[in-house]
Amino acid sequence: MRRTARLLTGTALAAGAMGLVVTPAAGAGAGRLELGxxxxxxxxxxxxxxTACRDGGAAGDASAVGAGTFTLAPGERKASGRFRVPPSAQPGTYEIVAACAGGGRRVTGDLVVTLTSTPGQVHPKGSVKTGVGGALGTDPVRTAAGVTALAVAAAGGTWLLHRRARGDGI
Structure with a gap:
């Protein structure tokens, strides 16, 4: 393990000494789509x-989310366009793509579709598994049988209490 670590460290140092370290180019962030x-x-x-396609505009593609294609018009500082997310879109992260008109440079951005207005907040659906209740399930026949058993028990208990109060005994 130490030998592998030394070998990798030595290789990295040698590459750095020879000037082979790759650094991001200035303006590398300019190759992204900004979604608002x-x-x-x-x-x-x-x-x-x-800002990547400001000179000639671009053809945008939002078909990943179901919105189809759209156009980014060239501007002084940025190319810009719009599209509408369809009402049937499912929650998730979708890649939106644009191809610049002059040279075909491809830029991408991520769009997050949620079902709540507060990102990250999800409301629960269905029943909570607490172990309390639901012993009979959702079968209507079993539910009716349970309700009937409770009604008979309540009526019997009331009858016994009434007899006792009258002095008839049990």
Whole structure:
């Protein structure tokens, strides 16, 4: 294990000494699509901008979320466009893509579709598994039988208490 670590460390140091360390180019963040808002509800509109395609615009593709294609118009500083997330969109993260007109450069961005207006907050669905109640399940015949048994027990108890109060004994 130590030998492997030394070998990897030595290789990394040698590559760095030879100038082979790769650093991100200036403006590397310019190759992304900016989505506003980045988290949406189904049916909402999304604004898409990028500085990568500002000269000639771009053709956008939001078919991953079911919105189809859209156009990013060129601008002074950014290319921008809009699309509407369909009401039938399912929650999840979707990759939105645009291909720049001058040269076909491809830029991407992530869109998060949620069912709540507060990102990360999910409301529970269904029953809570606490172990209390539900012993008979949801079968209507069993439920009716249980209700009948409780009614008979309540009526019998009331009858016995009434006899006792009258002095008839049990």
């Amino acid at each position: 808002p980045a988290s949406v509800l189904p049916g909402e509109e999304v604004t898409v901008t990028t």
